[in-house]
Amino acid sequence: MIKLKYVFLTIAATLLLNGCGVYNFTGGNPGTAKTFQVSYFQNYATQSPGSTFEPGVDRDFTQALQNRIQDQSNLQLVNNTGDLLYEGEIVEYRISPMSATAQSTAAQNRLTMSVKVRFYNNTKEDSDFDQRFSFFFDYPANQQLSAVKSEAHEIIFERITQDIFNASLADW
Secondary structure (H helix, E strand, O other), X not given: OHHHHHHHHHHHHHHHHHHOOOOOOOOOOOOOOOEEEEOOOEEOHHHOOOOOOOOOHHHHHHHHHHHHHHHHXXXXXXXXXXXEEEEEEEEEEEEEEEEEOOOOOEEEEEEEEEEEEEEEEOOOHHHOXXXXXXXXXXXXXXXXXXXXXXXXXXXXXXXXXXXXXXXHHOOO
């Protein structure tokens, strides 16, 4: 009777663990895709009124997106003909005052970055999208952007790349 109980528990545990095999801790579900490609995200921010040009942000963002997908999926990065293709542009990079002091000067500034992304899934066409992703970083107005830029980029890139990952691979 006790042996039968252990056999039943072993079978139940095995079935339970096998049933959960298609999930992972990050939520990424690439389906049948094995590879992905991230084309270079050009910086077209200056075409948006009020935006500025930040040298190197295009390269850094492209690498951040590649790293996010590699870290949270088992997909292989390729230079061309990937099963999944990410392409787009940086369309906004803007600093704006957010709150004022009693002397009518800015107390806080906000750096906002927006990225236009086109996603193509060559293994499942109905999951393609063309979407804009945006996030911001607030910092004290008495600081220059150069003093907080690396922290700001890290936070903005983390959020935008996670949003892109979720939109393209988190198939709940």
